[in-house]
Amino acid sequence: MTTIRRNSHSRTIGSTTLRPESLMMGYGYRPELSEGAIKPPLFLTSTFVFKTAEEGKAFFELAYGLRKSEPDEEMGLIYSRLNNPNLEILEDRLTLWDGAEAALVFESGMAAISTTLLNFLSPGDVILHSEPIYGGTDYLLKHILPRFGIRPVGVLANGGTEAIEKALLDHTVSERLKMIFIETPANPTNALVDIAACAELARHYSTPQKQVLVAVDNTFLGPLWQHPLHHGADLVIYSATKYIGGHSDVIAGVCLGSARLIDSIKNMRTILGTMASPMTGWLLLRSLETLKLRMTSQMKNARYVADYLADHPKVQQVYYLGHLGEGSPQYKLYRRQCASPGSIISFELVGGEAEAFRFLNALELFHLAVSLGGTESLAEHPASMTHSDVDPEERIEMGITDNMVRLSIGVEHPEDLIADLEQALAKV
Numbered sequence: 001m002t003t004i005r006r007n008s009h010s011r012t013i014g015s016t017t018l019r020p021e022s023l024m025m026g027y028g029y030r031p032e033l034s035e036g037a038i039k040p041p042l043f044l045t046s047t048f049v050f051k052t053a054e055e056g057k058a059f060f061e062l063a064y065g066l067r068k069s070e071p072d073e074e075m076g077l078i079y080s081r082l083n084n085p086n087l088e089i090l091e092d093r094l095t096l097w098d099g100a101e102a103a104l105v106f107e108s109g110m111a112a113i114s115t116t117l118l119n120f121l122s123p124g125d126v127i128l129h130s131e132p133i134y135g136g137t138d139y140l141l142k143h144i145l146p147r148f149g150i151r152p153v154g155v156l157a158n159g160g161t162e163a164i165e166k167a168l169l170d171h172t173v174s175e176r177l178k179m180i181f182i183e184t185p186a187n188p189t190n191a192l193v194d195i196a197a198c199a200e201l202a203r204h205y206s207t208p209q210k211q212v213l214v215a216v217d218n219t220f221l222g223p224l225w226q227h228p229l230h231h232g233a234d235l236v237i238y239s240a241t242k243y244i245g246g247h248s249d250v251i252a253g254v255c256l257g258s259a260r261l262i263d264s265i266k267n268m269r270t271i272l273g274t275m276a277s278p279m280t281g282w283l284l285l286r287s288l289e290t291l292k293l294r295m296t297s298q299m300k301n302a303r304y305v306a307d308y309l310a311d312h313p314k315v316q317q318v319y320y321l322g323h324l325g326e327g328s329p330q331y332k333l334y335r336r337q338c339a340s341p342g343s344i345i346s347f348e349l350v351g352g353e354a355e356a357f358r359f360l361n362a363l364e365l366f367h368l369a370v371s372l373g374g375t376e377s378l379a380e381h382p383a384s385m386t387h388s389d390v391d392p393e394e395r396i397e398m399g400i401t402d403n404m405v406r407l408s409i410g411v412e413h414p415e416d417l418i419a420d421l422e423q424a425l426a427k428v
């Protein structure tokens with residue numbers, strides 16, 4: 001008798017299809033395979049014992065793609081660089097939010113991004129990307145990929161779809177285009193990039209020999225408030241360090257998409273060894289149970305904070321998706337693409353760096369730290385911290401000014417957060 005380990009969990013009750021939040025506690029895990037433990041134990045093991053030599057041979061044939069699996073044949077556990085129960089359960093569970101066929105978990109968001117890009121890009125290829133983009137991704141695109149003959153072409157997120165279309169008018173870009181990589185909303189300005197428009201452009205520039213892929217870094221709004229695959233993206237990537245982990249105690253990454261694309265990235269992950277550890281998988285499984293609770297609470301708190309800041313005389317401008325002007329192109333895109341404004345707010349103080357620093361140094365409840373998406377509220381200064389290695393001229397073009405502060409809103413009481421902002425603004 002063969003035992004089915006993966007995806008055995010029913011997703012329906014009668015005619016009701018269960019929602020992701022109802023499945024976060026048990027989906028993909030069978031207690032009877034672990035002594036009845038209600039939660040998956042931590043599988044701290046490097047290797048797995050085969051029942052027979054024939055079984056070991058069969059598992060390797062599937063792992064290395066030497067033959068297709070038989071109907072109902074499941075790949076067994078081999079070695080924790082290839083597969084591990086904590087990662088498999090987590091990967092199955094993560095597919096539910098984004099409606100993906102398959103997922104892969106990595107030891108960091110950067111591991112997810114670098115493994116994915118190295119898997120699909122070859123010398124001579126062009127990767128078109130939105131700007132500003134996460135600092136690590138920016139460095140990978142501009143300093144590492146060119147060493148392998150891959151050409152990055154950046155397009156400003158605040159330039160809209162027209163800016164992307166314009167970049168593609170250059171035939172040295174469009175003919176070699178292999179991937180459109182976007183981060184939306186952009187960090188720290190919250191500028192939105194139109195995923196569906198990028199998917200359409202990718203289809204237009206694809207040929208029978210070369211599929212142009214659209215990959216979206218969905219760290220800021222996903223996996224609850226934005227679902228790129230539904231808008232035509234091929235791949236969704238996360239720094240799971242942020243909302244998915246949510247407690248600022250783990251570094252991890254995720255990539256999701258069709259089984260075909262994810263299988264091919266999985267081979268690269270196996271060879272580069274960028275998979276997450278079992279402990280990371282276990283921590284993320286625990287985090288997923290409260291994902292919706294946390295993100296909903298953070299979203300509600302952010303609305304209070306953004307409204308408060310918008311009315312404050314020492315605040316010049318607030319960048320928050322919940323404040324987009326009705327009827328503006330960004331508002332229309334927001335309504336089509338996002339389900340909530342999320343909980344990242346950037347704002348400009350009246351003044352410059354000195355005023356921003358005085359404010360940051362006066363905070364008591366907010367912690368002064370980079371990162372985002374955790375249960376505690378954080379504040380940072382993009383121009384001198386997360387985006388300090390961006391060329392100063394480009395930084396201004398991207399809208400990252402010296403008087404800008406970025407907030408990540410946590411699950412504290414909103415009135416306590418506002419009390420802290422009030423006393424810190426009073427000291428500016």
Ligand SMILES: *Cc1c(COP(=O)(O)O)cnc(C)c1O
Pocket residue numbers: 108109110111134136137183187217219220238239240241242251252253
């Ligand atoms: C943090 C972050 C990353 C990098 O993730 P790590 O887990 O730190 O490697 C990538 N993209 C975005 C948008 C991020 O915020």
